[in-house]
Amino acid sequence: MKTKTRPCVLVFAGHDPSGGAGIQADIEAIAAQGAHALPVITALTVQDNDHAYAVHAVDVQIILQQAMTLVAKMPVKVIKLGIVAHKKNATAIASFIQKMKQQHADLHIIVDPVLGSGHGDSLSLDDAVQAIEPLLKVATLITPNLPELKRLSSQAGDIQTQVANLMQSTGADVLLKGGHATEVQVKNIWFQHGQWHTAQEWQWPRLPGEFHGSGCTLASAIAGQLAIGVTLPEALQNAQSYTQQSLQHAYAIAAGQLIPARQPISNTRKKS
Template sequence: MKTTTRPCVLVFAGHDPSGGAGIQADIEAIAAQGAHALPVITALTVQDNDHVYAVHAVDVQIILQQAMTLIARIPVSVVKLGIVAHKKNATAIANFIQKMKQQHPDLQVIVDPVLGSGHGDSLSLDDAVEAIQPLLKVATLITPNLPELKRLSPLAADMRAQVENLMQACEADILLKGGHATEVQVKNIWFQHGQWQTAKEWLWPRLPGEFHGSGCTLASAIAGQLATGAGLPEALQKAQSYTQQSLQHAYAIAAGQLIPARQSVSNTRKKS
């Protein structure tokens, strides 16, 4: 029997007990790209598929012990970051990643700046924008949606100025997600660092309904694609296509937001 090897993505993210977002979404999306997730849980949340009711941070030393144990033995070329609960955790994780970069200068770091749930519930124990700043400093790609971009650049007059301000504060590309706009098609825009005046755009049909974990799905799919050797342009294209397909086949677990179908299944029941 021949043993296969899968590339690994180190993931720092929170646990969502509804299974729609957070670490479960990361694991499923990364696996679907042919990579393997190394999940380090940063927070335990109390939430369902619609609302967040509480966030409990994992002790920073436990987070770091897990991460150090993993990279001591397992090759990692990509890190994906979701919620970290507060600035203390963010600072420690950012310092850890900075040390990884010293050993691996080509390390890719994907930051999904989750500043709140889809319905605006807080996912941080302190100011979410302030807490995420250390992670933005080590990112190579940031994937904000339109409301998140506005919160990260509150003084900018328009979207282009918001992008420029964010790029001046970090050394990362930006994939701006248009899911919160109102146009018939969703427009996602890739701004390369230092070249914000020019950008590549993708248009996707806007699907009916609301989805729980779509941002986690996309960011993790990008990370998985990068881990398997895709360049960033290819990773962005394939990850968006995969996410769109996941949303097209989304399913319900209760009233409210739908769950992206990150793994194809044949036994999902339809309501009569």
């Protein structure tokens, strides 16, 4: 019997003990796309499905040792990044990625710029915006929500102005998530680098309730799609559709935010 092979996504992210966000969300969403996650934990957090209470950074040498060991043996064409705890970790990971990009010009770097929990709790040991800056400079796609875009751009004005300001310091595309708006439809907008005056939009029905880990799910689904060889436009479409279905089938583990059901779409069924 022929052994099946799955493409790998290298993931740098924090561990969420509630299992809703962070590295567990990444692993589940990537696997659901038909790829395999190589998870390198950058931080241990103390949180539940609503609030984050503490962040404990993993030593940078441990992070780098794990990453170097993995890429020395396993082909990696996609890297997904979540929280990294502080700027020291971010700088070291960015340097590691820069070296990888010198050998793999087509490397996709997906950065989910998590600046805090859904309720605004800090997930960084120093200034969250400054901490993530080194990673933004190596990104090929950044996936901020509306509050994150405003903080990252440090620019007043409309969305296009904020995106343009963010792009000035990066070479990345931006997928802006509209979950924090108030319209009936959630509008996500893809700005290609240097082309913020023209963009592609998707609209999705706004679902009732709040969700823990929806951003991780989307960014990791995009990474998984790219790993299996899908083009970026298709990856953005497929990952959003997958995330929407994950939210439609979300479940509760306690009072508060719901957990996205990150099964493969073909295995997701409504209860009768």
